[in-house]
Amino acid sequence: MAHQATSADIPAEAQALIEEAKPVSIPRRAMVENNRSYHWVSEKICGIVEQKTPMWWWLATGISGFVALYTLFGLVYLVSTGVGVWGLANPVNWGWAIVNFVFWIGIGHAGTLISAILCLLKQRWRTAVNRTAEAMTIFAVVCAGIFPLFHVGRVWFAWWLFPLPNANWIWPNFRSPLEWDVFAVSTYFTVSLLFWYMGMVPDLGLLRDRAKETWRKYFYGVLAMGWRNSVKHWKNYEMAYLVLAGLSTPLVLSVHTIVSFDFAASILPGWHTTIFPPYFVAGAIFSGFGMVLTLMIPLRSIFKLQDIITQYHIDCMCKITLATGSMVGYAYAMEFFIAWYGANSYEAFAFVNRAFGQYWWAYWIMIACNVISPQLFWFNGIRNNTTLVWVISLFVNVGMWFERFVITVTSLANDFLPSSWGYYSPTLVDIYTYIGTFGLFTFLFLLFLRFLPMIAIAEIKALSLPQADPHNEDHPQNANPQPAEDK
C-alpha cells in the first residue's frame, strides 16, 4: 500500500506551503447514505422477504391476480371464437396486439441496459436498481410474448415458428424478420433469466444462512445451489457476470433492432426507413427507464429504502430518461426531415397523415409525453421532486405506448389504395386483454418482491459501501461501521 510521505520528512517551510495550498478535500459521493454497515444491508433487504406478509401485499396480489384473469378470459374467448373478436380488419391487420408486444418488449430493455451496459461502464449506482430492473425485464417479456403468440391466429400451431420437424416437412423462412424476431425474443428471455438467476445465487445463499423456518431452509437452500461465498467461487462468478454482461450488451441492442426490422424490412411508407433500429432501441430504453422509475419510486417509500436508492440514483435514472427521450425526439424530427428531403410523395403523405390525419390525437399525445415531458428533467428542482418524477415517468409509459400505436396503425390505416382506407378501433376484447397484462406483470412482480431479494445485496456491499475497499483502509471514509452504530 502506498503511503504518502509523512510530515517528518518535509521541511517546515514546505509544510507550511502545503498547508496553505492544500486542495479542498471533496468527499466521495456516498452510494449508501448514513454510513451503513454490511449487516445493516443484509438486515434491510432480507427483512423485506423475511417479515410477516403485509396486508397490502395480499390485497395488491389479489387485485392484480384478478386483473390478470382479464387476459386469460380474453385469450380463451379469442381462441374459442376466432381472431375476429379483435378489432383487426383490412388494411389494419396489425393492431393492438403488435402495439402491446412492442410496448412490453421495449420496457424490458432498461433492465438489460442497467444490468449489462452500465455494468461494463462501471456505473456503481446500478447496484441499487439492477435486480428489480432485471425482474421487470423478465416479466415484461412474458407479457410481450403473449401477443404475437396469439396473433398468429391458430395458436396451437405456434410451434411451427421454431425449426422443429412437422408433418408438412416445411421449415421456417429464415429470410423473414418475423422469424428473426422469434429467435431474438426467445434468446432475450432466456439470457435475461440466466443472468438474473446467476446474479441472485449469492444473495439466495445469504437468505439460506439466515433462514429459521424449515421450508425457507429448503427453498433457499435448493435455489442457492450450495453457494458458500468462497473466493474460488467469487472468482468464477465475477468472470461469469462480466461475460454475461458482455453478451447481453449486443443482445439488448439486437432485440429491438430486430423488432424494428419487422417494420423496416417491409415496403410500407412510414415503416420502410433506415432510422428504425437506433430509434427503436433508444425508445425502448426510454420507455424502460420510465417503467423502472414508476416501480422504484413507490418501492423505495414502501420498504424505506431511501438510504440505498438515494436521490442520486433517481437523478441518474432521470438523466438517462432525458438523454434517451431527446434521442427519440430527434428521431421524430429526422423522420419528418427525411420524408420531405427524400422527395417521395408516398413517404411525405404518410408523415403528414401521421401528424394531421385521422390519428392526429395519438400523434400529439405521443409528442407531448415523449418529447416535451422528459425535457422537464433538465431542471434539478424537478429531478429532486420524487412525486413529479413519478408522474413524468407515467407520461413516458403512456407516450411510448402511443408511439407504437402511431407507427403501427397510421401507416396501415391509410395505405396505397384510398378505397380500402379505414379507421381502426380496438374492441373490448383487445382492451381487456391488454389491461390484463398489467395485472399479470404486477402479480409476477409482487411474487418476486415477496420471495426473492429485491436488491443485489452482495453487489451493494462490494461496490456501494466504502469499507469494502480492501486497499485504502487509512482513508477516513473507509472506516468499517459496526451494526451497533446503525440507528
Place this chain on the structure above:
Amino acid sequence: MSNESYGLIATFDTSPAIYKAAKKVNEAGYTKFDIYTPFPVHGIEYAMGEKRSFLGGFSLIGGISGFAIGMAIVAFMNFDYPLIIGGKPIFGPIFPFPIFYELTILCAAFGTFFGMFIMNNLPRHNHPVFEYKDFGKSSDDKFMIVIETSDPEFDEGKTKTFLEEIGGTEVTLIDAPEKD
C-alpha cells in the same frame, strides 16, 4: 494433526484485514486454503495466489457452437426445403445472420452459466465448512479463512498460532462430517 478434522477456520472483521491475511497465508506457503467473504473483495484472488478464471473458455466454446448450430440449421433446412424468394440464393451467410447472431449469444450464455456452476463444483449442498456453527456469518459481515488439515504445511498448533498472529479471531477446528 487429527485426521477427522477438515481444517482450521479464523474470522476477520474487515475487508482490508482479510486482504492482508490472504497475502500472508499465501506467502507462508499454504496451498490448500480458502477464503469466505460476503462479497467479492477486490483483488483478493490474486493476493491468495489464484489464477485468472478460465470461465471465458466455456463462453467461447458455447459461442462457437451456437454460431455453428445456427449455420447448420439454416443450411440444412434451406437445402432440404428450398424457399425460392426473389431469385435469392438458397443459402447465404448474410440473410439469416440474425439467427446465427442470436444463437451465438444464447449458447455462449448457456456456456457461461453452466460453466460457472461446473467450475465451482456446484450444486453441492454438503461441505465440511458448513459444520462450523458461525459459518453463516460469512455471507453477512464476517470474513473467514480455512486452512485445510490436508495441507502439507499444516500443523494444528503452529497454524493456529499463525492464524492468530495475522489477526484472525475465533480460530476453531472444523470437524469433518461424519461418514456413514
